[in-house]
Each structure stands twice: as C-alpha cells, then as structure tokens.
Amino acid sequence: MxxxxxxxxxxxxxxxxxxxxxxxxxxxxxxxxxxxxxxxxxxxxxxxxxxxxxxxxxxxxxxxxxxxxxxxxxxxxxxxxxxxCMVANGRFDGHIVQGHVDQIGKCTKKEERDGSWLFDFEYDSDLGNVTVEKGSICINGISLTCFNSQDGKFSVTIIPYTMEHTSFKTLQPGDVINLEFDIIGKYVSKLLNKK
Known part of the structure; x- marks a missing residue:
C-alpha cells in the first residue's frame, strides 16, 4: 500500500x-x-x-x-x-493508494495562477469511476485533492513544491496520465450500483 x-x-x-x-x-x-x-x-x-x-x-x-x-x-x-510502499509505523500523509491504476485520463488545461498551477483533467466516466468535490484522487501516483468535480472531469491545484519535485513539472495539455480513484468511493459506487 x-x-x-x-x-x-x-x-x-x-x-x-x-x-x-x-x-x-x-x-x-x-x-x-x-x-x-x-x-x-x-x-x-x-x-x-x-x-x-x-x-x-x-x-x-x-x-x-x-x-x-x-x-x-x-x-x-x-x-x-x-x-x-508505506511502512506500518509511518504517518499517513496522503490517502490510501493501492498502486493499481483504474484507468488513464488526459490533461486538458494547465494555467499558472500567481504561485500555483491549475490543471484540468478528463477521463472516460463510462468505466464507472467517479470523483467528488474535495475528494482524493491519485494522478501518476500523486495524492491530490480534486475540485470542479463533474462527470468525467475534475481540476487540481499544484503548489510549487509539488511542481518542482514530481513529474507535474513536465506535464502538458494532451498528456496521458494514470488515475487511481479513491478506494472508499469505488466501494460505495459498486454497492450503490448493485441495488
């Protein structure tokens, strides 16, 4: 994990x-x-x-x-x-990430915002994955909080530290990204779809 x-x-x-x-x-x-x-x-x-x-x-x-x-x-x-992988006695600074990518998505926008960067992403919502406002999302292995959550799209804001120390520094609109959706959200969605 x-x-x-x-x-x-x-x-x-x-x-x-x-x-x-x-x-x-x-x-x-x-x-x-x-x-x-x-x-x-x-x-x-x-x-x-x-x-x-x-x-x-x-x-x-x-x-x-x-x-x-x-x-x-x-x-x-x-x-x-x-x-x-996480050590059992370590702090849990991000969210539960399994390392099992659910699907790919695409970067659709990158905008500098006076000290941070706004990125928009799209994904195929027909595969059953969802985001929620202020919920967790994992993009290329990075735990982030999403907003502007809609069917098949969401946004994230990247701070300078993350921009400098991850692959976000090279990410551009049109690039394909790995998405792992929140495990709790996946279970809730599956249970609701069974009814």
Whole structure:
C-alpha cells in the first residue's frame, strides 16, 4: 500500500521489450536503497524491482499494465514519480493508494495562477469511476485533492513544491496520465450500483 506522497523522481535509462512485457531501467537517488522483489510505485503503478545496481533499478510491466496505464508511452529520458510502499509505523500523509491504476485520463488545461498551477483533467466516466468535490484522487501516483468535480472531469491545484519535485513539472495539455480513484468511493459506487 502507498500514500501518494512522492519520494523522488527517476529518469528512464532504457526500455527493452521482452515478449509482451517491457523492462524499464530507472536511475534515481533511492535506487541504491531498494532490494530485489520490493514493490515500488512508478507513476502510481505498483511494480516489482527485478534487478538493481548502484544508482539504477529495473522493473517489468506486463501487457495488461501497459494497456491500462501510461507506462507504454514512456520514452528514454522521461521522468517518473517514485514511492516505496508505506511502512506500518509511518504517518499517513496522503490517502490510501493501492498502486493499481483504474484507468488513464488526459490533461486538458494547465494555467499558472500567481504561485500555483491549475490543471484540468478528463477521463472516460463510462468505466464507472467517479470523483467528488474535495475528494482524493491519485494522478501518476500523486495524492491530490480534486475540485470542479463533474462527470468525467475534475481540476487540481499544484503548489510549487509539488511542481518542482514530481513529474507535474513536465506535464502538458494532451498528456496521458494514470488515475487511481479513491478506494472508499469505488466501494460505495459498486454497492450503490448493485441495488
């Protein structure tokens, strides 16, 4: 389990196809602290460390993951948000994030707002996912509060610290993003749809 509080970003060093899977080699300042078989969220996708050395680590994404996330669009040199799984005795600073992306969405607007940035996003609401006003949303692994919540769209505001220390610094309108919706909201929605 994760919290959506990004520890650092990594840079894609290589991308290698292996059948229907893709191996990503990522350089980061936490790679040397990782271990084989450890779960690490990459842009909000929980992936297992399969190899590492000094300042890089390798993870594998299977076809299902590549089809349902933005990992298949990554290129060498791109940055990814990284978060190790939560420690049981740590503070819960974000919200419950499983590292299981529900669907992709798209950035539709980026606007500087005198010290912060407003981003608008759209997603396919036919898949049954919802946001609520002032509720939690996970974008590329980042725990955020959404507003302007409507059917298939919402907004977030990004503070300078988040802009500087996550992949939001490179995010532009038209970019595809990973979305993990609030787990409590997903259960409530499922229960209500059963009746």
């Amino acid at each position: 994760f919290t959506g509080i990004i520890e650092t970003v990594g840079v894609i060093q290589s991308i290698e196809k292996s059948g229907t899977n893709v191996d990503f080699t990522i350089k980061s300042n936490i790679s040397h602290e990782l271990k084989i078989d450890q779960s690490v969220a990459h842009n909000g996708v929980c992936l297992t460390v399969t190899a590492l050395k000094d300042d890089w680590h390798k993870v594998t994404a299977v076809e299902e993951t590549l089809l349902k996330t933005n990992l298949g669009e990554l290129e060498v040199g791109d940055i990814v948000n990284l978060e190790r």
